[in-house]
Amino acid sequence: MREAAAGSKxxxxxxxxxxxxxxxxxLLALIILPHADLALLSFRERVAPRxxxxxxxxxxxxxxxxxxxxxxxxxxxMSALATLITLLVAxxxxxxxxxxxxxxxxxxxxxxxxxxxxxxxxxxxxxxMILLRESGVLPAILVHLGLTAQPVELLYHDATILVxxxxxxLLFMVVPLVGSLESLDNSLIEAAYDLGARGAAILRxxxxxxxxxxxxxxxIVVFMLTLGNYLTPTLLGGKNSLxxxxxxxTQFITRFNWEQGAAFGFLLLALSTVxxxxxxxxxxxxxSDVMRRV
Amino acid sequence: MTPAPGAVPDLEVSSxxxxxxxxxxxxxxxxxxxxxSFFSILGPSGCGKTTLLRMIAGFIQPDAGRIAIGGRDxxxxxxxxxxVNMVFQHLAxxxxxxVGENVAFGLARRGVGRAERTRRxxxxxxxxxxxxxxxxxxxxxxxxxxxxxxxxxxxxxxxTLLLLDEPLGALDLKLxxxxxxxxxxxxxxxxxxxxxxxxxxxxxxxLSDRVGVMxxxxxxxxxxxxxxxxxxxxxxxxxxxxANNRLTGTVRAVDGALLDVDAGEGWQVRVRAxxxxxxGAAVQAFIRPEAVTLxxxxxxxxxxxxxxxxxxxxxxxxxxxxxxxxREARSRRELRIALPQTGAFADLRPGARVCFGxxxxxxxxxxxx
Numbered sequence: 001m002r003e004a005a006a007g008s009k010x011x012x013x014x015x016x017x018x019x020x021x022x023x024x025x026x027l028l029a030l031i032i033l034p035h036a037d038l039a040l041l042s043f044r045e046r047v048a049p050r051x052x053x054x055x056x057x058x059x060x061x062x063x064x065x066x067x068x069x070x071x072x073x074x075x076x077x078m079s080a081l082a083t084l085i086t087l088l089v090a091x092x093x094x095x096x097x098x099x100x101x102x103x104x105x106x107x108x109x110x111x112x113x114x115x116x117x118x119x120x121x122x123x124x125x126x127x128x129m130i131l132l133r134e135s136g137v138l139p140a141i142l143v144h145l146g147l148t149a150q151p152v153e154l155l156y157h158d159a160t161i162l163v164x165x166x167x168x169x170l171l172f173m174v175v176p177l178v179g180s181l182e183s184l185d186n187s188l189i190e191a192a193y194d195l196g197a198r199g200a201a202i203l204r205x206x207x208x209x210x211x212x213x214x215x216x217x218x219x220i221v222v223f224m225l226t227l228g229n230y231l232t233p234t235l236l237g238g239k240n241s242l243x244x245x246x247x248x249x250t251q252f253i254t255r256f257n258w259e260q261g262a263a264f265g266f267l268l269l270a271l272s273t274v275x276x277x278x279x280x281x282x283x284x285x286x287x288s289d290v291m292r293r294v
Numbered sequence: 295m296t297p298a299p300g301a302v303p304d305l306e307v308s309s310x311x312x313x314x315x316x317x318x319x320x321x322x323x324x325x326x327x328x329x330x331s332f333f334s335i336l337g338p339s340g341c342g343k344t345t346l347l348r349m350i351a352g353f354i355q356p357d358a359g360r361i362a363i364g365g366r367d368x369x370x371x372x373x374x375x376x377x378v379n380m381v382f383q384h385l386a387x388x389x390x391x392x393v394g395e396n397v398a399f400g401l402a403r404r405g406v407g408r409a410e411r412t413r414r415x416x417x418x419x420x421x422x423x424x425x426x427x428x429x430x431x432x433x434x435x436x437x438x439x440x441x442x443x444x445x446x447x448x449x450x451x452x453x454t455l456l457l458l459d460e461p462l463g464a465l466d467l468k469l470x471x472x473x474x475x476x477x478x479x480x481x482x483x484x485x486x487x488x489x490x491x492x493x494x495x496x497x498x499x500x501l502s503d504r505v506g507v508m509x510x511x512x513x514x515x516x517x518x519x520x521x522x523x524x525x526x527x528x529x530x531x532x533x534x535x536x537a538n539n540r541l542t543g544t545v546r547a548v549d550g551a552l553l554d555v556d557a558g559e560g561w562q563v564r565v566r567a568x569x570x571x572x573x574g575a576a577v578q579a580f581i582r583p584e585a586v587t588l589x590x591x592x593x594x595x596x597x598x599x600x601x602x603x604x605x606x607x608x609x610x611x612x613x614x615x616x617x618x619x620x621r622e623a624r625s626r627r628e629l630r631i632a633l634p635q636t637g638a639f640a641d642l643r644p645g646a647r648v649c650f651g652x653x654x655x656x657x658x659x660x661x662x663x
Contacts, residue, residue: 191386194351195400195451196374205399209390 042262058263068247068264075244076271078158079226082165086173086222087215089166094177099186110178113171121168125235128164129155132236156238164232169225173218176293180214181207216285217293220276227272244268302365304329304454304487305350310359312345319345321511322359327455327489327504332481335491336498337508338534343491346508347457350489351380364454374403379448380457384464385440387432393419393443394428400451418450419443422480437465438473442480449484458490462497474500495535499523507531527568529660532580539586539629541579542662545571553659555579558625564600565657576662583617584632585656588639589649599651604629606646618642620650 045055062068097109116124131137132154139151154160184207192202208215233243244264251261280287303326312320320342327333335343348354350361352373361368363377379400388396394415401411416428422442432440441461448456462470462477478501481488492498498505499519507514507522507530515527526532533540543557553567555577565579592601604620607628616633631650633639642648 185384185386187382187384187386188388190353190373191380191382192388192399193374194378194380195447196403197399198374198403201403206388206390 038262083223090173098181161237164236169222176214176217180211217290306362308360310356331503332488334498334502334505341508342511377454379453383459385444418446422446538580561625564654565659577659578662579659581657583630586631586652595651
């Protein structure tokens with residue numbers, strides 16, 4: 001009896017191990033190993049052709065070269081701004097889907113948010129370029145309406161990059177927000193109203209505290225996606241985009257300086273980790289609660 | 295409780311109607327609630343009582359009619375500006391706040407300073423027997439305590455009227471019995487006017503000064519619990535308030551206010567007519583289980599009561615509410631009869647034959663629709 005019990009315990013463990021194997025393999029092969037190699041790369045310096053020595057030179061370059069850390073700070077601030085705008089745009093949409101629309105209407109609105117993702121990011125961004133370039137649709141409309149005398153170039157501005165980033169990120173903010181707003185009991189809102197609260201007070205005291213894990217989850221996801229986005233800032237911002245991922249790309253592909261690129265990659269990873277930690281501290285949320293909402 | 299002459303009632307509802315599409319959820323309802331009294335709206339689910347309560351609270355606008363609170367017309371007054379507070383069905387305590395913050399919420403919205411509202415919230419918690427509970431989280435409280443927090447949260451605003459939407463519905467039976475008594479004590483301690491809606495007739499009878507029995511959007515009867523129980527105005531009230539035996543039949547003879555009713559297969563019962571009925575009219579008669587006397591022989595019945603006989607089908611033991619189910623010998627109709635507290639019939643077994651009788655005055659016949 002006892003041996004049988006022990007045997008079934010082992011077989012259960014084996015099944016568990018087999019079930020987890022693909023995920024663990026994926027984690028090891030595609031995340032841990034490449035990052036370990038990148039870490040090694042970032043801490044060495046080429047002293048002669050095919051000759052390398054351990055060094056902190058790559059990180060030193062980052063701090064001594066103003067362009068690099070300017071772009072780094074700019075990317076962080078722009079990403080934070082894009083996240084904030086996405087939150088402000090997504091909140092009313094999520095509110096309508098979760099609280100006001102009923103049944104089919106709510107599903108339909110969700111699909112409307114999803115539709116842009118049926119097209120690849122490249123095509124979507126090129127679509128924005130067709131709309132916004134000097135000879136494009138929107139400048140032509142502006143001239144036609146008499147708002148501008150000449151067609152204006154709407155591409156290659158910071159605002160253009162932000163529009164593109166918000167558009168790309170919207171769904172990732174709407175989904176966790178809808179989840180957390182749907183779980184808000186309507187009678188709480190009515191009770192607050194009954195006790196004399198008005199719209200703004202209800203939002204501040206009831207809705208936002210309840211939706212806080214969803215808001216934090218959405219912000220973390222959107223911030224990470226924005227920070228690591230390459231295509232949208234590069235295509236919509238052109239040479240002026242000054243996005244940090246572009247610097248990494250340049251180091252790896254154009255300059256063939258893998259050591260520098262690896263160091264930049266790690267700096268970006270550190271940045272997103274720090275920003276997420278700060279975000280959690282500021283909103284008073286626990287990481288495990290937040291991740292359940294994503 | 296009757297209002298002092300000339301006093302303005304705290305709540306006056308006149309000819310209020312609300313339609314949802316073609317369905318009239320509330321049609322032409324009027325009543326008034328004097329200051330300091332406990333008024334209940336009793337009805338089965340879907341009768342329109344929640345709609346009526348939500349119109350008083352201001353969440354729904356009536357299509358027609360007038361609602362006045364403390365003598366002031368409430369049309370165009372938003373819920374957050376009405377001198378009315380509501381205790382919600384599932385209490386709707388704010389889980390993101392402590393008990394103290396919950397109670398102080400309404401005061402904060404009125405711009406009362408932090409120190410003052412903390413003091414008033416704590417004083418109110420003490421009045422409902424929850425002294426020192428202010429720093430607790432709402433989910434640390436028991437069902438009964440949560441109930442008291444919900445009441446304190448409303449009462450701290452000193453409303454003219456407190457609306458309660460089946461607040462005991464979510465509690466288990468034992469706690470519900472306890473909270474019933476507690477609610478009544480709280481109401482008399484505060485002296486605030488309570489308007490309470492429920493589908494539980496026992497809650498309405500125990501708690502209220504006056505009850506409105508509602509069915510399909512209108513009031514069937516408005517009266518004290520005693521009036522509803524002993525002189526129901528309609529067959530619906532007779533059937534809904536308290537346990538009752540319902541018999542259907544036709545009028546065979548009329549003797550003043552009394553009717554001889556054929557209740558099936560020639561079984562004749564004598565009942566009081568609620569309104570005059572002609573011979574041959576369809577009638578539904580109601581006899582309370584406790585109005586019926588049991589006896590082993592016809593001679594055992596009080597003099598003057600006509601004897602009926604039946605066969606016991608079941609004994610329902612429930613302490614003081616014990617009853618016997620029997621089938622009348624001729625019509626095979628099932629009747630529920632309360633067992634006397636003396637335990638005289640505790641030995642009855644299914645299959646036993648017994649006699650029973652009742653005062654015709656205590657049975658009531660309505661015209662069957």
